[in-house]
Amino acid sequence: MKVGVVTFPGSLDDRDAARAVRAVGAEAVTLWHGDADLKGVDAVVLPGGFSYGDYLRCGAIARFAPVMDALIPAARGGLPVIGICNGFQVLCESHLLPGALIRNDHRKFNCVDQRLVVENASTAWTSDFVAGQEITIVLKNGEGGFVADERTLDELEGEGRVVVRYAGGNPNGSYRAIAGITNDRGNIVGLMPHPEHAVEEGYGPSTDGLPFFTSVLKQVANA
């Protein structure tokens, strides 16, 4: 089982994402933003950071990186893809997921242990959770406010496509406290908090991030 981790110029959490992949027994494959080749991986992580300096808008320039020319059709075809933080922003800019991420309503960078409720435990990345389960993982961002028009928000809610929702307070002004969403097929997930920082005892608030990575392992094994 090979999980690709894309490194854009300015990615910060690619090493942690690769570490999380290895922590569940999969092989982490480094993917370079300038290569239009997915190296035969079974799933892809778009990690956190500040791709291309986040100039213009977060994720806007990364969306046109050569590796995305290969990734976008593969994701539309069912390849499991998770975008974490900046990766979520890249997925929204790529229109693989609806909505956009804007600057936090309080205008400050946030770094907290964030409580979340897992609302959809049937995606490629969340099947090892139980719907309604509460978890705590790290949240760190300056532009994490999820926005979309009312129709899109109603659609996301109605189709059960809100994957994780903030609990114990909304940390960034996200509409309807949405922390993460999925596409209609459930293979693409984007979320602002960082499961890859919560996979080992002693390095964060919990190991609640592990099921994101064990879920995709099972998904690929059963595919």
Added chain:
Amino acid sequence: MGHVVIDVMLKPEILDPQGQAVSGALPRLGFEQFREVRQGKRFVLTVDGEVTEEHLAAAAEAAEKLLSNPVIEDVVSVRAQQDVDSVRAEDPDQ
């Protein structure tokens, strides 16, 4: 050389935290008369020679594809400026 000027603004219904920060600072400088501030982006694209209809069409496409995100932003205007001095002339302090 000609220039194409593109203005992009956040949609009116989208919260503008940057504009709000500026809005909060203005009264501290004695500017009490402004009720709201919205902050946008301006792009100036330079071309060889005069700006043609083709340049404007390409700039409009670039504005929709990359320079703005239609989920949160509107392309307010795409227009030609034939010399950079007239672009700068809009802001006499530059």
